[in-house]
Amino acid sequence: xxxxxxxxxxxxxxxxxxxxxxxxxxxxxxxxxxxxxxxxxxxxxxxxxxxxxxxxxxxxxxxxxxxxxxxxxxxxxxxxxxxxxxxxxxxxxxxxxxxxxxxxxxxxxxxxxxxxxxxxxxxxxxxxxxxxxxxxxxxxxxxxxxxxxxxxxxxxxxxxxxxxxxxxxxxxxxxxxxxxxxxxxxxxxxxxxxxxxxxxxxxx
Amino acid sequence: xxxxxxxxxxxxxxxxxxxxxxxxxxxxxxxxxxxxxxxxxxxxxxxxxxxxxxxxxxxxxxxxxxxxxxxxxxxxxxxxxxxxxxxxxxxxxxxxxxxxxxxxxxxxxxxxxxxxxxxxxxxxxxxxxxxxxxxxxxxxxxxxxxxxxxxxxxxxxxxxxxxxxxxxxxxxxxxxxxxxxxxxxxxxxxxxxxxxxxxxxxxx
DNA sequence: GTGTACCGGTACTCGACCGTATCGGTACAC
DNA sequence: GTGTACCGATACGGTCGAGTACCGGTACAC
Numbered sequence: 001x002x003x004x005x006x007x008x009x010x011x012x013x014x015x016x017x018x019x020x021x022x023x024x025x026x027x028x029x030x031x032x033x034x035x036x037x038x039x040x041x042x043x044x045x046x047x048x049x050x051x052x053x054x055x056x057x058x059x060x061x062x063x064x065x066x067x068x069x070x071x072x073x074x075x076x077x078x079x080x081x082x083x084x085x086x087x088x089x090x091x092x093x094x095x096x097x098x099x100x101x102x103x104x105x106x107x108x109x110x111x112x113x114x115x116x117x118x119x120x121x122x123x124x125x126x127x128x129x130x131x132x133x134x135x136x137x138x139x140x141x142x143x144x145x146x147x148x149x150x151x152x153x154x155x156x157x158x159x160x161x162x163x164x165x166x167x168x169x170x171x172x173x174x175x176x177x178x179x180x181x182x183x184x185x186x187x188x189x190x191x192x193x194x195x196x197x198x199x200x201x202x203x204x
Numbered sequence: 205x206x207x208x209x210x211x212x213x214x215x216x217x218x219x220x221x222x223x224x225x226x227x228x229x230x231x232x233x234x235x236x237x238x239x240x241x242x243x244x245x246x247x248x249x250x251x252x253x254x255x256x257x258x259x260x261x262x263x264x265x266x267x268x269x270x271x272x273x274x275x276x277x278x279x280x281x282x283x284x285x286x287x288x289x290x291x292x293x294x295x296x297x298x299x300x301x302x303x304x305x306x307x308x309x310x311x312x313x314x315x316x317x318x319x320x321x322x323x324x325x326x327x328x329x330x331x332x333x334x335x336x337x338x339x340x341x342x343x344x345x346x347x348x349x350x351x352x353x354x355x356x357x358x359x360x361x362x363x364x365x366x367x368x369x370x371x372x373x374x375x376x377x378x379x380x381x382x383x384x385x386x387x388x389x390x391x392x393x394x395x396x397x398x399x400x401x402x403x404x405x406x407x408x
Numbered sequence: 409g410t411g412t413a414c415c416g417g418t419a420c421t422c423g424a425c426c427g428t429a430t431c432g433g434t435a436c437a438c
Numbered sequence: 439g440t441g442t443a444c445c446g447a448t449a450c451g452g453t454c455g456a457g458t459a460c461c462g463g464t465a466c467a468c
Contacts, residue, residue: 018444018445019435019436019443019445020444020445040246040322040323040326041322042244042246042247045424045425046425046426046427047425047426050446054446056445056446056447056448057426057427057446057448058428058429058445058446058447058448059444059446061426061427061428062444062445065427066426066427067426113382114318114321114322114325117318117321117322118244118318119244121244122244131382135382135383139383160398160399161399161400161403164376164396164400166379166383167375167380167383167396168372168375168376168379170375170379170382171371171372171374171375171376171377171378171379171380172368172371172372172375173375174375174378174379174382175370175371175372175374175375175378175379176371176375178317178335178339178374178378179339179343179370179374180371194364195365195367195368195404196365196368196372199365199404200401200404202403222414222415223413223414223415223465224414224415249454249455249456250455250456250457251455251456259415260415260417261417261418261457262416262417262458262459263414263415263416265456265457265458266415270456271455271456
């Protein structure tokens, strides 16, 4: 599933032989995502991205047909596995690690989700790209972690709070900026897990 | 604080003697908020609001100087007390009532928060209006409910999960559309309170 | 009846941005 | 060295929306 497999050093965009290197392409993607975070989706302009990366607008339009397709490509480039490798041996330990990892990504991802959150309701392809970049991978990895806890016998599969864990974590990450005025950092999230998630699951 | 006090039947906008009645004004506000929910803040046009309310754009610009000021006024008109009158005698009962009330407002308010969520980072006045319309009143009423639970001795003021209750509720309301693809209705929120919030607080 | 002031309608200016077209420069193939 | 194809720069067309200007109609005061 990941695109981490070893590619030829100069392979680019598969079908076209563009002179844009992998690294250069990633600069474009980083730039547009950063501008989306700062200014919002609507306010991002192709001129702006071109200027900030010191390339020509023509170059962008040669590679990607339209602004939405460009943004979708940028989102796809961003699929990473944030909770991979978490396995402390206990569910409580794993969830604390998840909280820490989520906290590290929280600011950027929250901004992105917020900035794109409405554009997404108008453009189905954008919606899918966003979900596959920022939501599905986390949910899947988290489900796996919970499943392991069940298999180890730490918790019953019927525990009613179990199904709400992903929503709880996503939720508090999105809610804190609105309620407290600051993003959810790793410390905050670990405290949240200790004070709320674990007690609700009947752990500790 | 509320503007619910009895006003003269024809009193309008205090300083100006506009021919726009209270009810007519509210139609403008409802229209712009609905368009924001459906199309997003940027995509809302003064022409569109004028057309949908069958008034002239001039009329809107006579009452409000700019589009942001118009939206701010619309938001201010929307401050209502959603959890007022909730007092079942027990904290668990109150929280279930809160969940039901929140679920009734959830769809519209979530859309509004999502649609304005980014515009808010660029316009401080809009940010304040949004917080005072959709966040502060709920937080305050919820704090009062929790405080009453403490005073009745149902729960200790030191209970670590206590401070996270508002974030939990706001969070799950905002997270469910992203995670499950549907808005948090009253049923869902009551189940959430029973499965997560109350156990985390050590109630039941 | 006369004056005033607001309403609706329309036409307008101005700026922004998407996407296209054009052109000179240049890296690379052969 | 010659050809090819992509790069950057710039200019352009088209669209759209904010905010303004103007104009005729009309309700209301006196």
